[in-house]
Amino acid sequence: MKKDVLITLSVSFLILVLGLFWYYGTGADVHIADMxxxxxxxxxxxxxxxxxxxxxxxxxxxxxxxxxxxxxETGKSYSTSRLIISNESESLWNAELVSLQKPVKLLPGNNSVSVMLGYQLPGEYEVEVKVSEDSRLLDKAALVVEVPPPELLLKLEYEKERMETSDVYGIFGYLINHGLSSARDVSTNLTVINERTGKTVFTSSRTYDVRGNDKSALWTWPDYPYAIVEIAHEGPSGESYMPVQNVVIGGSEDRFRINVTSTWQDQVVSAELLLPPEEEGR
Incomplete structure (x- = not known):
């Protein structure tokens, strides 16, 4: 009985050793030197x-x-054995540059290759690289890749134009991104409050995209103001201001607080203007 047990254990150990020997093998002597x-x-x-x-x-x-x-964008992770980039190729999509289902040929010594990465969510991602030959694992290593979030900022400014019976303020807004990452579908809300009455007189909402280290103008029509405030001294001018859709008209006693708030995931930024500005008086 003991002899049978010893034989069984010996055979199991031998199978394990052979399995490890086959998996790691005595194949190519290849190692990951750096990542x-x-x-x-x-x-x-x-x-x-x-x-x-x-x-x-x-x-x-x-x-x-x-x-x-x-x-x-849902947080699902994907592995790849493709998009292997050779430093010797000139074109990104050259067949010799991008390996879809082909092995990488390594010459004796050090060989440099690059793998394409892509992330739709910020965070830190542990990337593990496995090198194999004929299904035998030769080496593996891991590296943490940082994907920082966007760094958003809002800026509002205005230009004043004096008409015959009105002062017209054209408001220009910019969604600025000081970060490396792009921000898509940034929800941006405009709220206009009449300071004299304390009531909200106008709201609008729209989404914007802004690339990393760039800015996007807030507008509904290129090269036109984001919003217009008309202060009529002798009645409204009757101007439609099209194609600008964010338009507020008030009288000489009115002052409007313009608030713009942008939200992207857990980031919330805002900017305000008071029109007419207090330094203009009444």
Whole structure:
């Protein structure tokens, strides 16, 4: 009985050893020497640079699998063994540059390859790279890739035009992004309050997109003001101000507080104007 148990244990151990030997094998002597990835913005193309060291004397073909290389807007992660970029190719979509279902040929010594990354949500993502030959794992390593959120800011300014019986204030707004990541579908709300009565007299809402390190103008029509406030001294001018849709008309005793608030995920930014400004008096 004991002999049978020992035989069974010996056979199991042998199978385990053989399995590990086959998986890690005595194949190519290839190691991940280095990995680097600069921070990448949301919605931008990132790149993971990998140095693979082939310690053998002959070229060898290996496969790369990169886990957590892509994350969509729902937070779902995708792995890839494709989009392997060779530093020697000139065109991004050259067949020799982008490997879809082909191994990577490593010459003896250090070899540099790069893998495309992409994320639709900010955060920190651990990217794991596996190098294999004929389904045998040769080496693996992990690196944390930073995807910072947008850094949003709102700016409002105005231009005054004096007409025969009215003062007209054209309001221009800008959604500014000082961050690396793009922000899509930024909900932006305009609220106009009459300071004399304390009542809200106008509201509107719209979404905007802004790229990383860029700004987007708030408008409903290019090169026109975002909103217009008319202060009529002898009755409204009757101007339609089209195609501007955000229009408020008041009298000489009115002063309006213009508030614009933008929201993207957990970021909320706002800016205000008081028109006519207090320094103009009545």
């Amino acid at each position: 680097t990835a600069p921070p990448v913005g949301v919605g931008s193309r990132g790149q993971l640079d990998i140095v693979l060291q082939n310690n053998g004397s002959e070229p060898v073909d290996v496969w790369l699998e990169v886990e957590n290389a892509f994350v969509d």
